[in-house]
Amino acid sequence: MKATINDVAKQAGVSIKTVSRVMNNESSVRQLTREKVMEAVNALHYQPNLAARNLAGTKAYSIAFIYDNPNAYYVIDMQNGILAACKQQGFELLIHPCQAKSEHVLDEIADMVRKTRVAGLVLTPPFSEMPEFVQKIIDLDVDVVRIMSGDVAPDELAPCIMVNDHAASVSITQHLIDLGHKNIAFIGGEAAHMSTVERLRGYKQALTDNDIAIDERLIIDGEYSFESGVHGAKQVMSEDVRPTAIFSCNDEIAAGSLFAARLMGISIPDQLSIAGFENSPFSRQTWPRLTTANQPNQKIAEDAANLLIAKSRKQTAQNSVRHYTPQLIVRDSTGKSH
Template structure:
């Protein structure tokens, strides 16, 4: 069994103090480039990996990142965790997973207790927490670093590093694809009211209709939630109309899968009688038949970028930009285009 190298081993072989090794591993600017290169060479030779948990217990500085979420989509959560973990592992940080109920009346007290108890270096916030002013104010009072993942095109308020998802542009592209395929009557199934992505995707849909001179029919726009059941119920309502739509744009893939299920129950063929699109390119979009046209959202990459921004912030490392923008890419599949 191979004995794991310790910080003492690195310090002895590099001829420096343990404190210097620690500073190098933390990317602190006070270490000269020559010393840094010498220490990192030994680190690589010994395959030394800092124990983040031990570091958290041993000192005042934390080496843990917390992932805060309230999202029923297991695929999204797993992709987020994988992306966060990849960055944390490379940087010697631990990842704390903390699901919460965003509608809880004591959510701010819960987050305050978690931050103090776990001594996290920072938090990655996903919607709806990233969009809740009370949560942002609570974290600012705690003087803890955080990164927000937000729906938008980059209008940062400067309160934290941000990852923006340009849902509006992607929704515009999806709607234009449906229009280019000959559809004029396009139903829209909205996601959760509490998520800004729902509004951004709806605005992209409306903008495409307006550009092509198509009247916005409010009876074709239904409120809903990011769930399979909501997709089923919404599609049934749209498809029961006397003049039913020839296409349905569901705000995520889970809803789109529900819409497809409802169409099947009503003996409506996809795509010859009805085109259906989703959003996000989750496994739902590839597990249905026909497979769903969607907007590919690189969730793991987004999460990794969020963790990298957060770790830079905890180390007080300056960057040219404290935000990154991702625009989901249109993926055309059989649910809108016959083979």
């Protein structure tokens, strides 16, 4: 049923090694020979056995995706991006959700690496933002690419894909300011996440740039969840200085804020503007639809995977850095301040 390289070699009248050369796109094969081989390959539906390749060779044929994130949209986007790169390059993808808090994370990853030879790991927050963790992974002798928040790479440990949350956050806040808002609240995600830190920094920067005083009472700590958005909005809307706009740190929080506003009989965007962040599908499925910033997760992940694959092929040690800035998308949840 499954053809082996031997079958192909016989059928094409060449040695196994020549078939191997063709399958690996090596240059030193005559055009004629190459065609003969490909003909046999197609006729027999030959696919090189991955296990044998892994065992015999030194190249890798798969990459792993490490994450700890409850956000389905985020994970799926990332995954699809990585898969796109994998498909194009003939790689397989291994999925590894982990508990960042667990003491065994590193052991788990180490075990996985010991048994499966991967071209490298795609790390997302919070893993990508833990330098000691990244270092330990590298000590395992695996390549790594980090997707993280920031405008400059924090170190030279490994290639980075930087998401400029700061700049995007300035855009959103500026958008609210342009609509005439002065009392703008900020509902954050987990304070330990760089994305929260960076978005908060952007928010403050925009206020400062426009000579608006920063009011700490309008800045709420939270988590990246709907519930947290409900909670945060309730809290902030019962402050003495009632805000006329809320910048929620992601779309889920924004959806929660929307929910809370509804509970409190506050109409959006007439009495209160709400902005999210991420442009996840449901930012289009709330009522009203959310103003947000588009974070191109799929592209980012594809980029990351390609970086890893390229690095594994070229054996280059160069740590490239890529940059992405989420773009403002104005929808119906933000309006003029009255």
